[in-house]
Amino acid sequence: MKEYILNKFEDFALAPVILRAVSELGFDKPTPIQEQCIPLALEGHDVMGLAQTGTGKTAAFGLPLSQHLMKVKDRPKAKEARALILAPTRELANQIAENLRAYVHHAHLRVNVVVGGASINVQRQKLGRGTDILVATPGRLMDLVERKAVYLDMVRYLVLDEADQMLDLGFIHVLKEIASMLGEPRQTMLFSATMPTQIKQLSKAFLNNPKTISVSPPGKAADKIAQSVHFIGNRTKADLLKECLAANKDDISLVFCRTKHGSEKLKKHLVERGFKAGSIHGNKSQGQRDRAIREFKSGEIKILVATDVAARGIDISGVSHVYNYDLPEVAENYVHRIGRTARAGRSGEAVAFCSPAEIGLLRAIEKLMGVDIKVASGEMSEQEEKLNIGKKKRVRNRVKKKSDFRGDKRAKQALKGAKEDRPARSKHKKVRRKSSPPNATQGAKPAGSKKSSKPSRKQRLRARANNANKSANKGA
Numbered sequence: 001m002k003e004y005i006l007n008k009f010e011d012f013a014l015a016p017v018i019l020r021a022v023s024e025l026g027f028d029k030p031t032p033i034q035e036q037c038i039p040l041a042l043e044g045h046d047v048m049g050l051a052q053t054g055t056g057k058t059a060a061f062g063l064p065l066s067q068h069l070m071k072v073k074d075r076p077k078a079k080e081a082r083a084l085i086l087a088p089t090r091e092l093a094n095q096i097a098e099n100l101r102a103y104v105h106h107a108h109l110r111v112n113v114v115v116g117g118a119s120i121n122v123q124r125q126k127l128g129r130g131t132d133i134l135v136a137t138p139g140r141l142m143d144l145v146e147r148k149a150v151y152l153d154m155v156r157y158l159v160l161d162e163a164d165q166m167l168d169l170g171f172i173h174v175l176k177e178i179a180s181m182l183g184e185p186r187q188t189m190l191f192s193a194t195m196p197t198q199i200k201q202l203s204k205a206f207l208n209n210p211k212t213i214s215v216s217p218p219g220k221a222a223d224k225i226a227q228s229v230h231f232i233g234n235r236t237k238a239d240l241l242k243e244c245l246a247a248n249k250d251d252i253s254l255v256f257c258r259t260k261h262g263s264e265k266l267k268k269h270l271v272e273r274g275f276k277a278g279s280i281h282g283n284k285s286q287g288q289r290d291r292a293i294r295e296f297k298s299g300e301i302k303i304l305v306a307t308d309v310a311a312r313g314i315d316i317s318g319v320s321h322v323y324n325y326d327l328p329e330v331a332e333n334y335v336h337r338i339g340r341t342a343r344a345g346r347s348g349e350a351v352a353f354c355s356p357a358e359i360g361l362l363r364a365i366e367k368l369m370g371v372d373i374k375v376a377s378g379e380m381s382e383q384e385e386k387l388n389i390g391k392k393k394r395v396r397n398r399v400k401k402k403s404d405f406r407g408d409k410r411a412k413q414a415l416k417g418a419k420e421d422r423p424a425r426s427k428h429k430k431v432r433r434k435s436s437p438p439n440a441t442q443g444a445k446p447a448g449s450k451k452s453s454k455p456s457r458k459q460r461l462r463a464r465a466n467n468a469n470k471s472a473n474k475g476a
């Protein structure tokens with residue numbers, strides 16, 4: 001691959017109107033992802049970008065995309081879209097659209113955004129006038145396609161942003177469906193903060209001979225984030241949080257909780273104690289979510305309590321502290337969470353609260369990131385650690401199943417598909433737990449022998465039939 005060392009936006013072959021917008025935004029020089037991505041995208045390559053949040057990836061794909069679209073002489077026809085950007089959450093889609101509008105301000109390209117939770121009729125009307133760049137969440141886009149409000153066959157540029165989260169949310173089938181409707185030839189760019197095997201497979205299906213770029217290895221946090229952990233019991237977490245917040249009154253803090261209910265409860269508690277706090281999670285209406293983000297951005301509230309899904313990908317400059325009030329069940333989410341601070345070259349602090357039951361989660365995070373997180377207070381003895389790690393594994397499996405089911409009908413279908421792909425051993429485990437009494441299982445399993453514990457096809461079929469019967473009886 002060619003080496004690009006470009007220190008100014010003027011070094012890229014970008015149109016003067018785009019350079020003007022970039023300069024008005026105060027971008028002096030390209031960020032590393034922009035340095036790598038812009039030339040490749042301008043040359044028309046497919047791009048696979050491994051980039052953390054906050055690295056400037058929206059401009060990395062947005063600027064070359066705008067440049068390509070500006071060259072097309074005629075305007076998009078009614079209901080037609082020319083470029084499509086898919087993002088996992090409404091907040092991220094809105095934010096991308098907002099940034100793109102600033103980039104194409106002088107280029108007179110029409111940017112539309114379609115996300116759930118907003119009026120579909122208004123979106124329909126806007127699409128009716130034709131769109132240069134359409135930013136969408138997959139679910140709402142499919143709704144609009146089904147209602148024939150937009151045609152995708154003229155889309156020649158596709159961007160999949162935060163692709164790993166789109167897969168987490170079970171959008172794989174929808175993505176495939178959407179991709180099959182797009183025009184050819186097509187330039188595709190895929191960005192992901194992590195690179196699990198599924199993303200590699202996705203890139204094979206979607207990208208054509210892509211150029212891979214990476215601004216930091218997967219799982220590595222921005223260098224400017226100071227990370228620390230407090231070992232603390234669940235009951236005293238709220239007190240410690242209030243202490244930390246009170247000690248840094250002017251800080252802008254994002255507090256992550258595991259559940260919607262937990263986030264709301266914590267926010268209420270903080271407000272009752274006089275803190276200016278808001279919350280953002282799936283139980284809030286889109287209007288409430290937008291308002292909380294607006295207030296947080298404007299500084300009206302200094303503390304935002306959030307769940308992962310709601311806060312992923314949102315860009316709020318100036319967040320000085322990220323508190324992991326509950327540690328995430330999936331280690332990669334820690335990287336996304338702490339990526340909310342230290343954005344655009346600033347520094348930040350990531351503070352984790354680790355209860356005994358969460359020790360396994362902490363160790364998984366440290367393993368993923370290749371670091372030992374500094375202990376700020378408390379301690380965890382080796383014995384306690386061993387005791388809790390077994391517990392963690394069980395909790396993790398349970399939550400994984402739950403989170404797989406989160407989302408819409410399509411997410412459930414995706415899970416069904418994934419289940420069907422699962423190796424026989426995990427099916428066997430499930431069947432055995434449901435169909436056999438515990439003592440029978442123990443007796444049947446010779447120690448250390450994996451092969452001999454595999455049930456025969458006949459046993460599996462019988463167990464499946466038993467399960468089906470049980471469910472039928474429950475239904476009745």
Ligand code: AMP
Binds near residue numbers: 029
């Ligand atoms: P993103 O990763 O695209 O969400 O961008 C993170 C933040 O960095 C946004 O607030 C951008 O406005 C800002 N940003 C993007 N590119 C640059 C740049 N070249 N110089 C300074 N700030 C930038």
